[in-house]
Amino acid sequence: MNPRANALGIVIRNTQILVEEQWGKHSQGTGTYYRPIGGTIEFGEYSQDTIVREFLEEIGAKIKVKQYLKCIENIFSIDENIGHEITQVYAVQYIDPDLYEVEQFQVTEQDKITIAKWISISEFINGEKFLYPNGLTELLTLINLESGE
Structure with a gap:
């Protein structure tokens, strides 16, 4: 199985982030977990175009990409199944x-x-x-420190 390439958009309101609430198995167990809006990068599509498309498709919102933040590589295990994501993260x-x-x-x-x-x-x-993905909380910590919040 190949790694999944995806892109996520970080929307901040004061000291809050917009995240999708999901329920199911995740790397910490079973229950509620959160993930920013985004999705799989389609073949031939730039990752920042993925973000614009996903926000429009998923919540009907038009957005503007402000800044590329980071690439997060996430290798995780759920029920002994290994997952591998490469995620482009944008503000x-x-x-x-x-x-x-x-x-x-x-x-x-x-x-x-x-x-x-x-x-x-x-x-x-x-x-x-x-x-999720793993590593995103650490990135948010840096964003918080840099903004002085």
């Missing part, structure tokens, strides 16, 4: 500033519907909630 912003006032969004991915909501970055840093 993004809504084109419509009113969307920052929306408390939660319905996320539609094919036949699966979940929600995305704002969660305090400190809840991930303090280990109260699980954020």
